[in-house]
Amino acid sequence: MTDLDQLTQSLARNLKRWRAERGFTLDALAARAGVSRGMIIQIEQARTNPSVGTTVKIADALGVSITTLLDYEQGPQVRLVPESQAVRMWSTEAGSFTKLLVGSEAPGPFELWAWRLMPGDSSASDPHQPGTVELIHVSAGELTLVVDGEEHRVTAGASATFEAKVAHAYRNDGAETVEMTMAVIIPPVR
Known part of the structure; x- marks a missing residue:
């Protein structure tokens, strides 16, 4: 399979x-x-x-979380996810990708992602439910983060956070590959 x-x-x-x-x-x-x-x-x-x-x-x-939709196994309090089990959710022919590294449901869904954006690539996202927060850390390159139509430059070594209840996008307008880690905190269903 x-x-x-x-x-x-x-x-x-x-x-x-x-x-x-x-x-x-x-x-x-x-x-x-x-x-x-x-x-x-x-x-x-x-x-x-x-x-x-x-x-x-x-x-x-x-x-x-997406993690929960992909795997519902409830294991011990410490859950190790080998690199081979990280789930690649999006990719382009140029080599850009997102990879869901790990997620948790307590106290609400929480996800950790690895991203690679090749020069010229981008990924857009629809608004998430109110209260959803994204935290981003760029380790290489310069990310153009677009939140509700406003562009923000996030350089290597810098971080950003925002409430993801509006349309947002991640773009690499530079010549260097963007490597970043993103955490997504999703409020529990009421």
Whole structure:
């Protein structure tokens, strides 16, 4: 089974579980997530691998992290994630990518990401639920962080944080590869 097959199966299994635990019908989850009912059915039947944006919308609607949708195993208090088990969620032919390193559900969903943006590449994100906070640390290159249409330059060694309830994007306008780490804190579902 390929990595993509494992990801698709994990999403299907965990989406069904979390939707049932929340008591959401297909229509209710579709409305909360802004995703079609048909897309949710296809994901639950492991017939499609949704985009990162769709996965984030569904995770937000369920009040869980992407990590939880990918793997629901509850282990010991210390959970080690080998590099081989980090999940690559987005990539481009130029070599840019995002990699979900680790996540947690206590006290609410919390995720840690590794990013690489090649020169000229960018990634846009829809707004997340209110209260979602992103923290970014750039270790190489210069990131152009766009939050609600306003550009911010984040140079190597610098960090930034913002409430991600508005549209935002990450861009590499420079000639050097951008390497960064991002933490996402998601408020629990009320």
